[in-house]
Amino acid sequence: MYLCRVLEKNTFIFRKNMVIDTELGIIVFIRSERAKRIHVRILSTGLRVSLPSKATQEDALKFIQSVRSRLLKKKSKLETGLQNSNILINENTRLQTLTFSVEAKSSERKNIHFSLKNNLLCIEFPSDANITDTQTQQHFWNGISYFLRKEAKRLLPDRTKQLADKFGFRFTDVKIQSSKTRWGSCSRSQSINLSLYLLLLPSHLIDYVILHELCHTKEMNHGVNFWIWMDRVTNNNSKNYRTELRKFHIPQ
Numbered sequence: 731m732y733l734c735r736v737l738e739k740n741t742f743i744f745r746k747n748m749v750i751d752t753e754l755g756i757i758v759f760i761r762s763e764r765a766k767r768i769h770v771r772i773l774s775t776g777l778r779v780s781l782p783s784k785a786t787q788e789d790a791l792k793f794i795q796s797v798r799s800r801l802l803k804k805k806s807k808l809e810t811g812l813q814n815s816n817i818l819i820n821e822n823t824r825l826q827t828l829t830f831s832v833e834a835k836s837s838e839r840k841n842i843h844f845s846l847k848n849n850l851l852c853i854e855f856p857s858d859a860n861i862t863d864t865q866t867q868q869h870f871w872n873g874i875s876y877f878l879r880k881e882a883k884r885l886l887p888d889r890t891k892q893l894a895d896k897f898g899f900r901f902t903d904v905k906i907q908s909s910k911t912r913w914g915s916c917s918r919s920q921s922i923n924l925s926l927y928l929l930l931l932p933s934h935l936i937d938y939v940i941l942h943e944l945c946h947t948k949e950m951n952h953g954v955n956f957w958i959w960m961d962r963v964t965n966n967n968s969k970n971y972r973t974e975l976r977k978f979h980i981p982q
Contacts, residue, residue: 754802755776757777757794759779760780762780768793770794770797770801777801819832819871828931834853835853836856838857839856842855844876844877878927878930889940893940897962899945899947901947902920904921905924908925908926910925913928916947922940922943927980935978941960945963
């Protein structure tokens, strides 16, 4: 059963470990052992709030209220970025990945066909197909993602090991995921997760993301010591790379 409460004209609908906010979306609460303060992460669906041991959901909601205007501004910016990241695949598209380019062309085929040869992924579709249709575009991206995953599994674990050996990091595992909310992550067990969509980035930014996660094996936060590590492994270019990475968005 839902409980509704109004705070400063904003309606919160409460459920276990979750709140639905009329402006910010779904707010999910996660209890974090390593969190020293309330941390809010903006997602396309709402907010993810990490709570330290002594903080309550009520504390978090009060904090969210105090920074609501700032959160709404950042959320609007994120949504604009997501809209810009919806890459439409058509005959004029020239999509370049790390190891292959993508072209789409109409043909006499009765179905959609993918073929990767000589570093070119060719997508052939029926000449009478409506390729602006959402379902067709999803079919295109399912195929592209299939080949991105294969290439990511072939290349990214080895590249992670190369960079780890070069700078003296240790990690337990590398997993390739289809995450559309983050380029990578690192667990407390030092297992690194990398999005297959990393292959849509320039090679130096792929390395930046991998190094970012490797640095988390030393520092599990984004404090001063973490950025000291990042500057050390990027020749003091971490700020420039971080700014450049913000110009890229994972396709939605």
